[in-house]
Amino acid sequence: MSLVIGAFTMGLILSLLSLGMFISFRMIRFTDITVDGSITLGASISALMIVEGYSPWLAMLVSTLGGALAGSVTGILYTRFKIQEILSGILMMTALYSINLRVMGKSNIPLLDVTTISTGMEGFFEKITATASKVDILGWQVPIGDLAVFMTSAMIAIFVAVLLCGFLFTHAGTALRAAGSNPQMVRAQGVNNNTMIVFSLAMANGLVALAGSLLAQYQGFADVQMGIGMMVWGLASIIIGEALVGKAGIGLTIAGVILGTILFRLLIAIALRWGLNPNDLKLVTAFFVFAALVAPAWFGMLSRKISGGLNYVKN
Amino acid sequence: MLKIDSVSKTFHAGTVNEVRALQDVSLSIEDGCFTGIIGTNGSGKSTLLNAVAGTFTPDAGSIHLAGHDITRWPEYKRAALIGRVFQDPFAGTAPDMSIAENIAIAMKRGQHRSFGFAVTRAFKDDVADRVRTLKMGLEDRLDNPIGTLSGGQRQALTLLMAVWTRPKLLLLDEHTAALDPKSAAKVAELTKIIIAREKLTALMVTHSMQQAVDLPDRIIMMHRGAIVEDYQDERKQRVRVPDLMATFDRVQKRELFDESVAGMLKAQYC
Ligand SMILES: Nc1ncnc2c1ncn2[C@@H]1O[C@H](COP(=O)(O)OP(=O)(O)OP(=O)(O)O)[C@@H](O)[C@H]1O
Ligand SMILES: [Mg+2]
Numbered sequence: 001m002s003l004v005i006g007a008f009t010m011g012l013i014l015s016l017l018s019l020g021m022f023i024s025f026r027m028i029r030f031t032d033i034t035v036d037g038s039i040t041l042g043a044s045i046s047a048l049m050i051v052e053g054y055s056p057w058l059a060m061l062v063s064t065l066g067g068a069l070a071g072s073v074t075g076i077l078y079t080r081f082k083i084q085e086i087l088s089g090i091l092m093m094t095a096l097y098s099i100n101l102r103v104m105g106k107s108n109i110p111l112l113d114v115t116t117i118s119t120g121m122e123g124f125f126e127k128i129t130a131t132a133s134k135v136d137i138l139g140w141q142v143p144i145g146d147l148a149v150f151m152t153s154a155m156i157a158i159f160v161a162v163l164l165c166g167f168l169f170t171h172a173g174t175a176l177r178a179a180g181s182n183p184q185m186v187r188a189q190g191v192n193n194n195t196m197i198v199f200s201l202a203m204a205n206g207l208v209a210l211a212g213s214l215l216a217q218y219q220g221f222a223d224v225q226m227g228i229g230m231m232v233w234g235l236a237s238i239i240i241g242e243a244l245v246g247k248a249g250i251g252l253t254i255a256g257v258i259l260g261t262i263l264f265r266l267l268i269a270i271a272l273r274w275g276l277n278p279n280d281l282k283l284v285t286a287f288f289v290f291a292a293l294v295a296p297a298w299f300g301m302l303s304r305k306i307s308g309g310l311n312y313v314k315n
Numbered sequence: 316m317l318k319i320d321s322v323s324k325t326f327h328a329g330t331v332n333e334v335r336a337l338q339d340v341s342l343s344i345e346d347g348c349f350t351g352i353i354g355t356n357g358s359g360k361s362t363l364l365n366a367v368a369g370t371f372t373p374d375a376g377s378i379h380l381a382g383h384d385i386t387r388w389p390e391y392k393r394a395a396l397i398g399r400v401f402q403d404p405f406a407g408t409a410p411d412m413s414i415a416e417n418i419a420i421a422m423k424r425g426q427h428r429s430f431g432f433a434v435t436r437a438f439k440d441d442v443a444d445r446v447r448t449l450k451m452g453l454e455d456r457l458d459n460p461i462g463t464l465s466g467g468q469r470q471a472l473t474l475l476m477a478v479w480t481r482p483k484l485l486l487l488d489e490h491t492a493a494l495d496p497k498s499a500a501k502v503a504e505l506t507k508i509i510i511a512r513e514k515l516t517a518l519m520v521t522h523s524m525q526q527a528v529d530l531p532d533r534i535i536m537m538h539r540g541a542i543v544e545d546y547q548d549e550r551k552q553r554v555r556v557p558d559l560m561a562t563f564d565r566v567q568k569r570e571l572f573d574e575s576v577a578g579m580l581k582a583q584y585c
Contacts, residue, residue, distance in 0.1 A: 171428040174416050178409040185407055188368070189476070190394035190424040 005146050007269040011262030012153040013214040018261045020207030021234040028180040028200035033089030034074045037096025038067040038205040040227035042212025044100045047109040047222035056117045060213045067209020068202040075198030100224050107224045116217040122148035149218055165251050229282040236285050237261035239292045317344040317484055322366055322376030336362040338540040349510050349517045351527040354537035360520040364486050369393040381483040395425025398477030400490040407473030410462030417461050418442050421476035467498025478509055485517040524556045538566050
């Protein structure tokens, strides 16, 4: 059971990463590599601030803003300095490696016995269960700490998803979606495409850094290497999510992306349980995304949406 | 009023591919005047429209619209004053978004885009009323993705979107050319009705001589990046398709003559 609840919690946290990438990869259709650096940035900032004794909620907010700043720099490299899409992201990601080391002052910050965002919830559970260390859910004994992290992550993920969904239906959000779908049209309708790209990347990387913040608090450490391969994980989650809901509206697709991330984490947990060497995990994930990219027809048998969704990925 | 002053544009300047697409073009269009532009392929019609729309900045000259010097304005900023319909029916709309959402984007042209919901009940009623005037039955399909519509329907909607905020200038670049004859006739008819109803200032490029005679108040003929004929007022009233064809021939013969004279001179003096 702890395996399942762990995978769910991890999935919920990483769904913020997937939602961020959903904005950049799917909405504005920008292949943004900044992700690997900005998730670590979120983790670094939060780890530092929490260790220094700041409120974890404030740490989360500052992490998000930091990620947004990193995303806008990528956007400005692309729009203002006309550097290629991928290269803009790579430059920012590389710069972030040093920035993250600077933020933390070392390559790893452990977070042991500190106040995290789930501490409050944990206290609340302790109160209502009269300090039992485990609660009984459908016959399973779930440690209160795990349950608190799970609930907190779920609340944040749902809050972000609802906010994002609402935003995409506003005047600004509609223009953003159109900018990804037909740049010529939105320019003719008076929208500054460049502003839209910078804004989208800021929003996307803000969410990615938020995921990093939660991840550090959940795992109990921030590490300068922790972002490696995160972009591909996010992409895999989005692909699974889109396959789950098929050709659907924005709201359902957002829900699908969250479910996709959770499902992906569950699959990984199961694979590891069955003896998959953790070192091979990224290879397996890369292969999965590769297969989904080159064989849309093959995957199309599972769902039509995959091929439709994958066309969004720009080369 | 639109005032184009000595505008020039050369593509790939200084290379073997150099194209002098606009050569010192000047043109004034009064408010409320619907002007047609005709000319051979590559004569610079689209380039002239693009210069006004702001797709590029001209090498020389200036462009004024409704009292603003827009020569250096970026394309998206000019959109506050200009509505456009492209030749490609896919160019003017976002395919995976609904009819109502596409129109909501057009409605906010030149205005601040807020965090209020784009498609509200009241807005949809307004949209339905205006879409009904197209007489295509689209008012019942406002939530359908625009990508599911035919080229003619999309082009009619793009036209409606272009005039939604009553722009100072409407630019139409062969907007019926990619449609089947029936849809083309329908969109041409709508163009005429809407421009007359809203009293719009418009520039329309067309390959159809008949359309040029039927729709606009004034006809301009372009050739090799320059304006070679300008039919206004009474002359426009009288002009018919055969006259335009004759003018075309004359312009082309004159060019052949010029070239042969140049050749002769070259042979003599070089
Ligand atoms: N972006 C560009 N880059 C290079 N050359 C261009 C560009 N746009 C136009 N040209 C060239 O400028 C010349 C004028 O082109 P333009 O598209 O204005 O012609 P047109 O009158 O619209 O022709 P058509 O009737 O075929 O649409 C052509 O020789 C064209 O090849
Ligand atoms: Mg043209």
